Amino acid sequence: MIFVTVGSQMAFDRLVGAVDDWAESRRPGVDIFAQIGPSTYQPRALRHAHALTPAEFNAAVARADIIVAHAGMGSVLTALEMGKTLVLMPRRGDLQETRNDHQIATARWLGERPGIHVAMDETELDAALTAALAAARRNATISAYASPSLIEAVRRFVAA
Template sequence: MIFVTVGHQMPFDRLVRAVDKWAAAEGRSDVFAQIGNTDYRPSHIRYTAKIDPSDFRRYMAEADAVIAHAGMGTILTALELGTPILVVPRLGRLMETRNDHQVATAERFLALGKVEVAMDESDLPGALARLTGKRRTPTIQAQASPQLLACVRGFIQGSERPK
């Protein structure tokens, strides 16, 4: 199953339309999307407007791949669960978000080799092809390491300075 999520703050019709078109062209019936508050209703994918946090995590864990906006919570959850993720950043110039912080996020995680990125809808098919068959490998932990916590505690208490 491919899970698509757009977050909840603003609609992201550009992404939903692109995935809907891709699913139709590829004959995919295994796509489920959280589409947010929008007037656009996909024709070729299953969808819901909202998902509660426990169901969101379950969909992320069960998915073979995730297609998402470049929200930090979504990216970090996918990396923690080891679910391959394709990030499509919202663009400020299209009024999908307030500025281009999602572009910066997507570029940084791409440079780290943690995500696939499609900067616009024409990149979606190629990026999805690269994502297909990627192994599920958790790349981050849900909790900070004991060493990091000890360093932060020491810094706060003034007994240790970061190196």
């Protein structure tokens, strides 16, 4: 299953529309569920909900093989903690999808890591999704907690 999430604060119609187009024309039969936020876009090929409770969100992530998201750190960390293949498409400030281009910088930085595929815009989404489908289920999880060495370093810093 592919789970698409745009976060809880705002719509991201460009991402939802691009995944909807991909599902409709390239991947009929692929199970895709999208959390689309306060979107005015009405998906044609995606099962969707505007909002999910935290429990519903976590259940959708747990069921998914691939997470498609904006480049928000909450979605990224949740996907990595659960060992999910991740496809990111950042919101853009020049399109007024966010207040600045911090997600572009985040996506570029994360795109170098295993299990994370980045589509900088809709034209790159097909390739990112195709790569993610090939790579799904081969990712290592990260811990939800800081490593003992990091905790010790922070303790030393605070004590100094």
